[in-house]
Amino acid sequence: xxxxxxxxxxxxxxxxxxxxxxxxxxxxxxxxxxAGTGAADAAPxxxxxxxxxxxxxxxxxxTAAVAALAxxxxxxxxxxxxxxxxxRTVRDWLATRPTLDDLGTPLLTLDAAAxxxxxxxxxxxxxxxxxRLAPHGKTTMAPALWQxxxxxxxxxxxxxxxxxxxxxxAHGVQRLLLANTLLDPAGLAWIAGxxxxxxxxxxxxxxxxxxxxxxxxxxxxxxxxxxxxEVIVELGGPGGRTGARGVPAALEVAAAVLAAPTLxxxxxxxxxxxxxxxxxxxxxxxxRGYLAxxxxxxxxxxxxxxxxxxxxxxxxxxxxxxxxxxxxxLTRQVPGTAVIxxxxxxxxxxxxxxxxxxxxxxxxxxTPLRSAMHGWARVVSHPEPQLALxxxxxxxxxxxxxLPEPQLVRGQGPLTGATVTALNDQHTFLRDAGxxxxxxxxxxxxxxxxxxxxxxxxxxxxxxxxxTDHPRVVDLIRTYF
Numbered sequence: 410x411x412x413x414x415x416x417x418x419x420x421x422x423x424x425x426x427x428x429x430x431x432x433x434x435x436x437x438x439x440x441x442x443x444a445g446t447g448a449a450d451a452a453p454x455x456x457x458x459x460x461x462x463x464x465x466x467x468x469x470x471x472t473a474a475v476a477a478l479a480x481x482x483x484x485x486x487x488x489x490x491x492x493x494x495x496x497r498t499v500r501d502w503l504a505t506r507p508t509l510d511d512l513g514t515p516l517l518t519l520d521a522a523a524x525x526x527x528x529x530x531x532x533x534x535x536x537x538x539x540x541r542l543a544p545h546g547k548t549t550m551a552p553a554l555w556q557x558x559x560x561x562x563x564x565x566x567x568x569x570x571x572x573x574x575x576x577x578x579a580h581g582v583q584r585l586l587l588a589n590t591l592l593d594p595a596g597l598a599w600i601a602g603x604x605x606x607x608x609x610x611x612x613x614x615x616x617x618x619x620x621x622x623x624x625x626x627x628x629x630x631x632x633x634x635x636x637x638x639e640v641i642v643e644l645g646g647p648g649g650r651t652g653a654r655g656v657p658a659a660l661e662v663a664a665a666v667l668a669a670p671t672l673x674x675x676x677x678x679x680x681x682x683x684x685x686x687x688x689x690x691x692x693x694x695x696x697r698g699y700l701a702x703x704x705x706x707x708x709x710x711x712x713x714x715x716x717x718x719x720x721x722x723x724x725x726x727x728x729x730x731x732x733x734x735x736x737x738x739l740t741r742q743v744p745g746t747a748v749i750x751x752x753x754x755x756x757x758x759x760x761x762x763x764x765x766x767x768x769x770x771x772x773x774x775x776t777p778l779r780s781a782m783h784g785w786a787r788v789v790s791h792p793e794p795q796l797a798l799x800x801x802x803x804x805x806x807x808x809x810x811x812l813p814e815p816q817l818v819r820g821q822g823p824l825t826g827a828t829v830t831a832l833n834d835q836h837t838f839l840r841d842a843g844x845x846x847x848x849x850x851x852x853x854x855x856x857x858x859x860x861x862x863x864x865x866x867x868x869x870x871x872x873x874x875x876x877t878d879h880p881r882v883v884d885l886i887r888t889y890f
Contacts, residue, residue, distance in 0.1 A: 461565065461584065461613040461639050461675055462718035462747045469559040471581025475552050478887045479503075487868035489516055490885075499868075499885050507882040509785075509872060514851060515801030516785040517866045520875040521883055523781035524557075524756060530776050531755045532561040534769065538733040539740065543567045543586050543722070545753025548860045550888045551869075552580040554756060565611070567751045571596040576889045578603055578610075586722070587614040588680065588751065590621050590643070590651070594628040601634035613639040613675050613720070617653045622665040622672065629671035637673035640666055641720060644706055646699045650683040656706045663710055674713070676720025676747075677706050682727050688766050696728050700735035711743045719743065724750030730768035754859045757782045761811040761857020782862055783875055784813055784854035786837055788846050797846050799837035801854070805865055808832045811857035815839060819851040820878075829854070864890045 479500040483490055491513055494502045509518070535542045543565040544558050550573065555566050565584035568574055571593060577585055591597055591614050603610055616622055622640075629638060642663045645652020653659040659677070666674045681699050685692035700723060707721045721739055724732035729750045739746045754763050758778040769775045786801035806813050815827040827842035837854075839846065846852060853875075856862055863869070867888055872880035 458608045458636060459583070459611040460673075460716070461586065461611045462716065462720055463611065465564060465584070467583070468556070469563075469565075469583045470552065470556045472556065474580045475556050478553060481887065483868070489866055489868055489870055499887075503882065503885065509870075509880045509882065512785075512870060512882070514785050514787040515799075515805040517805065517856075517862060517869055518783050518785065518875065518880075519757065519869055519871045519886060520779075520781045520783070521871050522874050523758070523779040524554075524871070527756050527758055527778045527781060528557055528561050530769070530778060531752065532563075534775070535750065536562070538730075539737050540724075540729075540733050540748045540750050543584075543749050543751050544756065545569070545588070545725070545751050546577065547573055548753035549756065549863050549886075550576060550890050551863070551886045552576070552582075552889075553884075553886055555580075555582060558756065564747075564749060567753065571599075574600070583607075583609050584611045585613075586641075586749075586751070587612070588678075590614065590616050590625075592621060592624050592628075594631065597625060597628040597634075597638070598632035600638060601629055601632045601636070604636040604638070605634070611639075613641055615643040615651075615678065616640045616662060616666065616672075617643040617645065617651050617659075619662055619665040622662060622669055626669040626671050634671050637671055639673045639675035641676050641678045641722065642666065642674070642706070642710075644677060644679045644699075644703050646679075646684045646695075646702075648684065650680065652679050652683075656702055656709070659706050660709060663713065667713060667715075674710070674715060676714070676722065677703060677710065678720065678722035678749075679703060680725060681723050681732065682725040685728075688727075688771055693728075693731060696731050697735060700732060704736060704739055707739055707746070708742060717745045718747055719745065720747050720749055722749040722751060724752060726752040726754035726763055727766045728768065730772065757859035757862070759857050759859055759862075760814050760816075760855025763858070780855060782856055782859060783816075784856050784862075785819075786852055786854060788839070788842075788848050788850045788852070791848055795841050795843070797839040797842050799839055799852065800835070801832075801837050802835040803832045804834055806832065806837070806854065807856055807858045807861040807865075809858060809861050813837065813857075814855035815842065815846075816853045816855050818846055819853065821845070821850070824852065863888055 480498050483494045541564040546555050546566040547569045565586050566582050567586040567588050642659050643652040644659045666672050681696045685695050729752050736748045758780050760780045769777050784806045786799035788797045789800045790798040812829045815824045817823050828840050830840050831838040869886040870882045871884035873883045
């Protein structure tokens with residue numbers, strides 16, 4: 410982000426805005442089968458327990474823990490930074506006002522201007538659409554970026570597994586959605602302990618079978634849990650991933666949850682992106698059919714929810730517009746409903762898969778997102794006239810949703826006609842660049858799929874503007890994969 414109000418980095422600036430996340434509905438009840446308000450849970454002199462759909466209060470993360478990331482000492486663990494940075498803290502190195510010229514290759518960078526644009530574009534879209542945002546934090550695994558998302562109005566952070574939850578709790582994230590079923594007894598005991606220890610912590614997990622409900626309940630009983638764990642019944646679809654297959658099966662899961670004293674039915678949800686992978690008419694029809702079933706499930710459970718603010722959640726980064734169109738009518742049909750989308754890739758966006766499928770790219774009236782991540786690689790070999798080899802590979806750049814896209818030669822300008830044809834572990838094969846990419850030239854590469862870009866870097870430089878001749882490094886983003 411920028412160096413003043415919108416920086417999202419490792420403690421070197423303030424988060425982007427205040428924690429404003431508007432909430433839809435009142436607080437929720439104390440136990441798995443009782444309605445009411447969170448305040449009703451509190452004994453005299455105690456703070457009320459927080460439930461997942463309660464209104465947001467405060468920054469939603471331990472800002473001091475995020476700021477402390479700037480005190481980490483740079484060393485050999487961080488391949489993005491030069492050896493002359495070793496021994497300095499992140500804060501001290503940034504104080505030297507480094508530039509892109511000070512960094513080597515291979516390299517992944519983020520663009521502060523594009524991050525800021527995407528952050529506020531998505532927040533504005535969610536407000537206009539009448540949905541809450543719980544961005545999927547597994548994309549970045551970066552507490553500083555989570556802090557920026559929460560400050561821009563995100564209701565919660567979504568994660569995918571227990572290790573990711575531990576990272577979030579280590580940085581004081583107060584509201585977490587696990588888009589998965591947690592069955593590990595030790596993990597459930599840990600969650601129960603976190604809920605009992607911190608009345609401000611709100612957590613919801615998915616469940617998609619009656620067997621999973623029984624296992625969760627048994628593990629939580631064994632752990633001596635005193636606060637019920639909120640769960641969202643996951644609906645899947647034929648050929649998809651997890652999720653109960655069909656509304657009748659999902660209703661059976663919900664009934665099992667309602668009968669389990671250690672669990673509390675919070676709502677319904679799922680991941681429509683497992684059922685389609687493009688924006689064709691056929692794919693969109695599949696998505697709408699799935700969302701219609703999810704809405705039907707939510708309506709059927711309306712009288713059974715032990716909360717005045719039931720959740721319905723879907724929406725990755727590819728179809729969140731369709732999710733909003735199909736699910737926001739539920740806020741009238743089931744009063745108090747909170748519709749939550751979970752897009753995570755929007756913050757970094759890309760020059761590949763999401764550029765082609767993002768709803769904000771398909772809608773010509775919308776403000777499009779901008780790619781905020783780039784790869785940088787150096788030409789190290791020209792073994793054939795039309796073949797160049799670069800010093801970045803699969804261990805540095807994403808490749809699962811499309812190969813990198815040559816964009817420019819540093820110091821020379823745009824690179825046209827060249828194509829990346831393959832990646833090895835440590836090399837990129839560049840065809841048809843010709844004399845525009847001589848040995849020693851540094852190329853900027855557009856990338857596809859943020860989720861498999863961030864995981865290759867533990868400390869990522871943030872440039873003020875990636876399109877300038879000499880971008881300055883204004884931040885370093887710490888990731889935990």
